[in-house]
Amino acid sequence: MMSAVIGFLEQLGGRATGSIHRLGFASRFLLLTLQNSGMCFRRFSLVVREIYFAGVQSLIIILVSGLFVGMVLGLQGYDTLVRYGSSSALGVLVALSLVRELGPVVAGLLFASRAGSAITAEIGLMKATEQLAAMEMMAVDPIARVIAPRFWAGVISMPLLAAMFSAMGVFGGYLVGVRLIGVDEGSFWSQMQAAVDFQEDILNGVIKSVVFGVAVTWIAVFEGYDAPPTAEGVSGATTRTVVTSSLAILALDFMLTAFMFRGA
Amino acid sequence: MPTKPATDNLVEVESVNFAYDSRQILKGINLSIRRGQVVAIMGLSGCGKTTLLRLIGGALRPTRGEVRVGGRAVARLSHDELFALRRRMGMLFQFGALFTDMSCYDNVAFQMREHTDLPEELIDDLVLMKLQAVGLRGAHRLMPSELSGGMARRVALARTTALDPMLIMYDEPFAGLDPVSMGVIGQLIRRLNDSLGATSIIVTHDVAEALQLVDYVYFMSDGVIITQGTPEELRVSDKPFVHQFVHGEMDGPMPFHFPADDYGRDLDARDA
Amino acid sequence: MMKRKTLDLWVGVFVAIGLGALLFLALKVGNLASFSAAETYLVKANFDNIGGLKKRAPVKSAGVVVGRVEDIVFDTEAYEATVAFSIDKRYEFPKDTSAKILTSGLLGEQYIGLTAGGDTAKLKSGDKLKITQSAVVLENLISQFLFNKAADGNKDNKDNK
Secondary structure (H helix, E strand, C coil), X not given: CHHHHHHHHHHHHHXXXXXXXXXXXXXXXXXHHHHCCHHHHHCHHHHHHHHHHXXXXXXXXXXXXXXXXXXXXHHHHHHHHHHHCCHHHHHHHHHHHHHHHHHHHHHHHXXXXXXXXXXXXXXXXXXXXXXXXXXXXXXXXXXXXXXXXXXXXXXXXXXXXXXXXXHHHHHHHXXXXXXXXXXCHHHHHHHHHHHCCHHHHHHHHHHHHHHHHHHHHHHHHHHHHHCCCCHHHHHHHHXXXXXXXXXHHHHHHHHHHHHHCXXX | CCCCCCCCEEEEEEEEXXXXXXXXXXXXXXXXXXXXXXXXXXXXXXXXXXXXXXXXXXXXXXXXXXXXXXXXXXXXXXXXXXXXHHCCEEEECCXXXXXXXXXXXXXXXXXXXXXXXXXXXXXXXXXXXXXXXXXXXXXXXXXXXHCCHHHHHHHHHHHXXXXXXXXXXXXXXXXXXXXXXXXXXXXXXXXXXXXHCCEEEEEECCHHHHHHHCCEEEEEECCEEEEEECHHHHHCCCCHHHHHXXXXXXXCCCCCCCCCCCHHHHHHHHHC | CCCHHHHHHHHHHHHHHHHHHHHHHHHXXXXXXXXXXXXXXXXXXXXXXXXXXXXXXXXXXCCEXXXXXXXXXXECCCCEEEEEEEEECCCCCECCCEEEEEECCCCCCEEEEEECCCCCCECCCCCEECEEXXXXXXXXXXXXXXXXXXXXXXXXXXXXX
């Protein structure tokens, strides 16, 4: 009986130390990626190519989701505000929700599941088919040539996608609130402009999306690089990317929000 | 630049041990390969053949002993020196390892574009020449996914020899190929080696092709070299394991039966 | 495999849309257009109680935003709150301007309202406003109301006796 309990505790401890060990390895990997980023700036076309695969191919899902989220905010927001006679504040509600939170967070989650998983799968597959080893044997550092461009592409794409999400969302809220329901167009925009501060709200939202971009892309390239070179290994790594990225986004969101918006 | 070698040996492996996670993979390997030779390293899967290749390529460091290429110890080279050495080596991976996101043309041109300042017109000529040598010039626009196994391996061979390396290593080049492709690859290996004046190391367990093709054979088992010699010597060797391997015998030092209890007792016990 | 040129085109479009979205948010959704580039001068005022006034709260006169609250500190000599706020250089105010802390709407955020006086001399950077009215604190209002109510009740009693 005692040995079962001890065994369980051993396993738990082993898991915990294993996770910390992995985190350390991942951090060293990130440092290596940053150190080897010189090629990315000298041959920017490598990064451009990856921005296409990570960013441009996420455009549709981001724009459509942003539109729908904005429209739902418009509906739900009106439903609640009209009870307090404050329906003219709908613009404020939609804009602040999107710019401060939903834009960076939801765009981040969508990016993690679409682009993050694709990056992990691609890198994992390259590792499994020995393409990375072949590159190394040809005296080309795979971290500089394969990993770093994908990392920077993700970091660049994320804030742009978050901004597009928020912009589409505001438009969606406008469509539902002003066009569909009939909230006054003038007060929709003017109250919004009065309430949304560039520094406090928009800039903070951009900072959030950059942080999320770093986190998601870091996790994606690391999981791909560290994946066991088998079919199950790669699929497991892809799943882990989506799960870990999503949790990281939500946790970072809490920390950043607490830091940025306390007492505001 | 490597210093002028003292011997005629391009590759020297001296008392090399290699362990991974407390598992001893190589237990004291000694071999040397002369310039211009085509050498085979044969043995069962898991005997350490691929590990040996990776040690020569500098991807791994021996836990004991030394691996020398061109007279210089590989493990002691600086990062830049190692990369300079690798530009003069070529390795053909099992199944080719072509870059799947580029065409065959771009795959072969890869090293030329990364390591030389040659203008595109010159690279174009070189790429087509290399593909012509392996018989696939017409396929240069295809993507790796559109090629058969044998074709992919030939393109990979063209890629490996793109910068005219002095040492070419082959990891199971015959694995999974049809007889025609096997013959083609074998002949290409010999032809390229001789025309480039290079040295080739082939890791394989394909007895028929290898013995036909190479100048010398090293036979490994369980981390040590148990025998070496010319193909003819190996064919007539009476060492039990070599004999079993070369002639494909069902039973011998490598037993047919997986370790189990007494047959009779097993049957009785399971009836009860 | 996409042609290089098409790829570059799409990435260019992507980045352009992204920056466009950011610009849209900054200008149409937020208040970047209205205030950032303006030159301002700094003015101070003391208040007994600033209530819920926060930094970056608007400073209005006649209902129009003319400035922003920059800093709020506690004056340990006079035991009052010193509010420093910036006013757009376009608007000049006389030296005897008064500042009140007002609330927008019934329960909205608080801001500073400036009422111009009649002095010909104008406020300069670093000047302090002399006339101020503190924020209305709800508890004081309620206790005053109850006090008045109680006083009326006593008066009625006295009259009736």
